[in-house]
Amino acid sequence: MIEFQQVGKSFHGQAVVDDFSLAIAPGEFVVLIGRSGSGKSTTLKMVNRLVEHDRGRILFAGQEIRAFQPEDLRRRMGYAIQSTGLFPHWTVERNIACVPELLKWPAARIRDRVTELLELLQLPPDVYRRRYPHELSGGQQQRVGVARALAADPDVLLMDEPFGALDPITREALQLEMRRIHRLSGKTIVLVTHDIEEALRLGSRVVLLDHGRIVQAGTPRQLLAEPASDLVRDFIGRADLGLRLLALDTVASRMRPGPIEPNNAPALRDTDSLREALSTLIARGTSQLPVADATGTLCGLLHLSDLVQPSA
Known part of the structure; x- marks a missing residue:
């Protein structure tokens, strides 16, 4: 072009x-x-x-x-x-x-x-x-x-x-x-x-x-x-290389899929970036959060440890 x-x-x-x-x-x-x-x-x-x-x-x-x-x-x-x-x-x-x-x-x-x-x-x-x-x-x-x-x-x-x-x-x-x-x-x-x-x-x-x-x-x-x-x-x-790499992938790419029992914890969206997810996990002082799809249905879990795994 x-x-x-x-x-x-x-x-x-x-x-x-x-x-x-x-x-x-x-x-x-x-x-x-x-x-x-x-x-x-x-x-x-x-x-x-x-x-x-x-x-x-x-x-x-x-x-x-x-x-x-x-x-x-x-x-x-x-x-x-x-x-x-x-x-x-x-x-x-x-x-x-x-x-x-x-x-x-x-x-x-x-x-x-x-x-x-x-x-x-x-x-x-x-x-x-x-x-x-x-x-x-x-x-x-x-x-x-x-x-x-x-x-x-x-x-x-x-x-x-x-x-x-x-x-x-x-x-x-x-x-x-x-x-x-x-x-x-x-x-x-x-x-x-x-x-x-x-x-x-x-x-x-x-x-x-x-x-x-x-x-x-x-x-x-x-x-x-x-x-x-x-x-x-x-x-x-x-100092920001790791965080910027996390911003390139979504929660869906790292979450652990499977049925999740509903609880009171607000869910991450599967379209959120991993950088956004890290910020949310730290702000809430937790090592894991449920993940919801576009319909609001819980579809998996994201663990803090999942964020340090190499992307596929």
Whole structure:
């Protein structure tokens, strides 16, 4: 879908991205992460030609991106940023509809698409369609920004620190929303963040950059279990490696299945992460808790000792 071949970019003679090579397959959720100045945002902006690369090649759908007119390329790539960039004097509906209108979609199709996206982002259309950005919370504005980026059904969704300005609770809710949208839509998503928790939670593949070069690329589990260097270990957080590995697995993967006699102990959910389960076990001062499935039926037990067993 997207391929970087030895790409480079310099500003004022200083290399910001250097010898960058990466292939992103259709349907992947790739997260670019690194410290400030690592080149991650510049790399993202080169994909839709907001920044032009100096060296190497960037392919989109098998063609060099310079074979496309910039406006044609951008219409095939949704773009969501931290500030949302919503037009303040336009309603939510018109903000979402702006790209389909530029593409001259029929009015009925545009209205249906706005309704579909508001429902997908859990913003009831009858409530939010006619509101203005100043009438929305920060999290709601960010949802509308994502809806606008998805409006023309793009091949790729590019996201540059989209949740960086939000409070932790709203941020986590929107991260879960993006995982759900990715699962339902199968879109190729490339997201930039400086937050390792966000990267590990969202990415099917995480690419860590330093001084414009790839330090390590792999699944969240690969980065946590097999860090390629001390720089990777330090960025992830040496003291947090074990806890972050627990966050990748669910209670269902470690519980001891079997019929459980009901008691007064609140149950863990089988979809909880093992990290959440550990926190609950410690907070309740117990070495085991029952586990319930989606219907609320008790289906097993999780012991504290189960959390230190290697994953399958």
